[in-house]
Amino acid sequence: MLTLIGQRESYGYELVERLAAIDIEAGTGLVYPVLTRFEREDLVASRTAASTNGPPRRYFRLTPAGERARDEAAERWRQITAAIDQVTDA
Numbered sequence: 001m002l003t004l005i006g007q008r009e010s011y012g013y014e015l016v017e018r019l020a021a022i023d024i025e026a027g028t029g030l031v032y033p034v035l036t037r038f039e040r041e042d043l044v045a046s047r048t049a050a051s052t053n054g055p056p057r058r059y060f061r062l063t064p065a066g067e068r069a070r071d072e073a074a075e076r077w078r079q080i081t082a083a084i085d086q087v088t089d090a
């Protein structure tokens with residue numbers, strides 16, 4: 001989710017929809033607790049904005065710590081996939 005938030009500021013349900021668009025089924029029961037944890041760990045910051053379709057929305061954006069965490073996770077993922085490629089190509 002840090003990668004998606006890093007692409008553009010997003011609100012919770014928008015993240016659910018963006019994940020579904022890439023075939024990752026993650027409902028609000030997963031996304032909102034993760035956002036709360038990210039905010040508690042200072043990986044994301046939020047702002048509240050009025051919505052034309054209902055209650056105000058909380059938009060999340062990466063903090064500098066969130067950008068570092070995203071980059072570190074991406075590097076770990078590259079290392080894991082490289083190791084898997086080595087095993088499966090052998």
